Amino acid sequence: MIFFFGTRATSVLTELVPNLSCQYCGEQRMYLVISSRYFHFFWIPMFPIGKSTYTVCNHCKQTLSINQMPQEYRIAIADQAAKAKTPVWQFAGLMIIGVCIAVPILIGIIAKITH
Numbered sequence: 832m833i834f835f836f837g838t839r840a841t842s843v844l845t846e847l848v849p850n851l852s853c854q855y856c857g858e859q860r861m862y863l864v865i866s867s868r869y870f871h872f873f874w875i876p877m878f879p880i881g882k883s884t885y886t887v888c889n890h891c892k893q894t895l896s897i898n899q900m901p902q903e904y905r906i907a908i909a910d911q912a913a914k915a916k917t918p919v920w921q922f923a924g925l926m927i928i929g930v931c932i933a934v935p936i937l938i939g940i941i942a943k944i945t946h
């Protein structure tokens with residue numbers, strides 16, 4: 832049998848960062864991009880693995896990860912980054928497995944009570 836599994840990423844947040852200019856070209860429009868990576872099994876999201884945070888300059892397209900950002904960038908994005916939540920649907924696979932375990936147990940309990 833062939834199993835299809837791996838990881839995929841989805842964008843969680845893309846927002847303009849106020850009061851931040853590009854350190855390379857001076858552009859005022861800097862975007863904060865946060866993506867969330869998840870493990871999938873037959874394309875069903877099972878659980879999230881982690882988030883990636885980047886800033887992207889609208890003009891020169893310089894892209895910096897959290898480890899590459901200067902301190903002023905990290906301060907500027909802190910509040911916006913904090914509100915980026917992992918989407919609940921990335922736990923869909925675990926929820927399905929949970930339901931498949933819980934439902935037979937509940938049916939068993941109900942059957943014992945009613946007999």
Ligand SMILES: [Zn+2]
Nearest residue numbers: 853856888891
């Ligand atoms: Zn730039």
